[in-house]
Amino acid sequence: MARARPGRGSDQFPLRLPEGLRDRIKAYAAYQGRSMNEEIVRILEREFPEPLAGGERIGELLEMLGALQAGKATDEGISKLAASLHDTIEGIYSGRVTGFDQETRRDISNRYQEWQEREFERQSDKAAAEYDAVEEVSLQRTGRSEKFVYEDGSVGPQYGKGSPPADIPPDEEFPLFILDEDDK
Structure with a gap:
């Protein structure tokens, strides 16, 4: 196994790219x-993207929701909660978030597809930023x-x-x- 050169991170490695x-x-x-x-x-x-554990992700969402309900709601906090909620639902649908049975995943998948149809314009704006x-x-x-x-x-x-x-x-x-x- 090749070792990283002194002063370099262990995640670095030579990469052979196709010609051009x-x-x-x-x-x-x-x-x-x-x-x-x-x-x-x-x-x-x-x-x-890094896979996410369902239980951990739901716990993070509940913590954010608790902070917002405790009167600490800011535009940034609300935006962060909305983005995290969206990423979690999308992750359950795509398989990135683990820990859900097939029936739950299928139900979320159906609801997510319906939501995608209604929110196509918003998704386009989000993709444009990426x-x-x-x-x-x-x-x-x-x-x-x-x-x-x-x-x-x-x-x-x-x-x-x-x-x-x-x-x-x-x-x-x-x-x-x-x-x-x-x-x-």
């Missing part, structure tokens, strides 16, 4: 004003947060490089493929 991926990450991170490490960690944390502008454009167009770093070092989506530019609204028509007269 390092350059794409570096260019995109620079474009967003982040380091390569920040960009990699940001995406890994979003894709691999993604940067280029990722938002990709999400609107494809449902994925992918981004592109082209051979010339530019970052996309971009006009003329196989994807719409970031400044064209997704509901506007955009020709992705330009056909020759012979192809019509």
Whole structure:
């Protein structure tokens, strides 16, 4: 097993990236004003959230609720409770929060899906805060947060490089493929 070098944390390790991926990450991170490490960690944390124990999570929510009921309600406290409650319900639904039987998980899942339908606009606003502008454009167009770093070092989506530019609204028509007269 490889040991961490002196002065370095034990969670560091060499990472072999496929050819060209390092350059794409570096260019995109620079474009967003982040380091390569920040960009990699940001995406890994979003894709691999830490599992939560159901009992502990419910206990934390009850403590927050108790503080609010005791007259210590602040806008920040209410926002924190709402965010924690949402994350817990979503975690039960997704399987991130453990300790619930299948029937309870199914009931919460059904109620959560109904809630998602009613709260779609709010969810869109929340997601917008999580993604940067280029990722938002990709999400609107494809449902994925992918981004592109082209051979010339530019970052996309971009006009003329196989994807719409970031400044064209997704509901506007955009020709992705330009056909020759012979192809019509």
